[in-house]
Amino acid sequence: MKTIKIINKTGIHARPAGLLTKEAQKFSCDIDLIKDGKSVNAKSIMGILGMGIAEGDVIGIQANGTEADSAISSIYSIIEKINQE
Amino acid sequence: MFNIFKKKKSLELMSPMTGTVISIDQVPDQVFSGKMIGDGAGVVPTKGSVVAPCNGTISQIFPTNHAIGIETEEGLEILIHIGIDTVELKGEGFKRLLEPGTKVSVGDAIVDVDLDFLKSKGKELATPVVVTNMDKVEKIDVVETSCLAGKSKIITVYMN
Numbered sequence: 001m002k003t004i005k006i007i008n009k010t011g012i013h014a015r016p017a018g019l020l021t022k023e024a025q026k027f028s029c030d031i032d033l034i035k036d037g038k039s040v041n042a043k044s045i046m047g048i049l050g051m052g053i054a055e056g057d058v059i060g061i062q063a064n065g066t067e068a069d070s071a072i073s074s075i076y077s078i079i080e081k082i083n084q085e
Numbered sequence: 086m087f088n089i090f091k092k093k094k095s096l097e098l099m100s101p102m103t104g105t106v107i108s109i110d111q112v113p114d115q116v117f118s119g120k121m122i123g124d125g126a127g128v129v130p131t132k133g134s135v136v137a138p139c140n141g142t143i144s145q146i147f148p149t150n151h152a153i154g155i156e157t158e159e160g161l162e163i164l165i166h167i168g169i170d171t172v173e174l175k176g177e178g179f180k181r182l183l184e185p186g187t188k189v190s191v192g193d194a195i196v197d198v199d200l201d202f203l204k205s206k207g208k209e210l211a212t213p214v215v216v217t218n219m220d221k222v223e224k225i226d227v228v229e230t231s232c233l234a235g236k237s238k239i240i241t242v243y244m245n
Contacts, residue, residue: 045123046162046217
């Protein structure tokens with residue numbers, strides 16, 4: 001599992017959640033985002049939006065299955081890009 | 086063997102706002118026009134009341150009240166994103182009338198939005214209405230027309 005802190009002022013709202021979900025869907029493995037001990041499927045945009053990930057939150061990225069490590073790195077990169085917005 | 090008797094389900098979505106329907110690829114945000122979040126249509130509103138487009142349960146209202154998620158009885162997840170880049174308004178101009186978890190019927194008012202305020206902040210009013218769990222969907226038909234909130238059918242979703 002990798003963790004990353006959200007420093008983007010508007011957190012993960014519809015646009016970044018869309019980018020994240022699209023990236024997650026490229027992988028066949030299970031990918032989860034974890035916040036405050038609660039995990040959601042990174043391939044479900046409603047799940048991600050429902051978490052209400054905001055500036056200051058620390059998010060965990062976890063994956064299980066084929067190419068799990070690549071999946072985690074990809075999602076981590078996307079969130080890094082979101083942080084730079 | 087009994088599959089030939091199984092009718093495929095379809096769901097009609099009414100317009101969540103009064104205004105004009107535009108096709109999803111005309112929504113001025115590539116996250117929606119590029120169908121990254123799902124498929125559906127856009128509504129350019131003339132009135133600020135946002136109502137339930139179908140029966141279901143409010144799965145979430147974003148903390149800044151500019152986006153609503155509804156889960157329908159058929160298991161479809163509908164996202165209504167009021168305006169473009171409106172998260173930047175940090176909730177100003179939006180007022181939620183119901184809470185997540187509430188069961189709604191078509192036409193129930195969920196959020197009130199001040200369209201003049203959005204315009205004064207330079208925000209596009211186009212409001213995408215999309216199905217986010219497209220793995221359950223076979224096809225989507227959109228009727229591009231002027232529409233009344235809760236009354237005009239704008240989208241038909243054909244399920245797998």
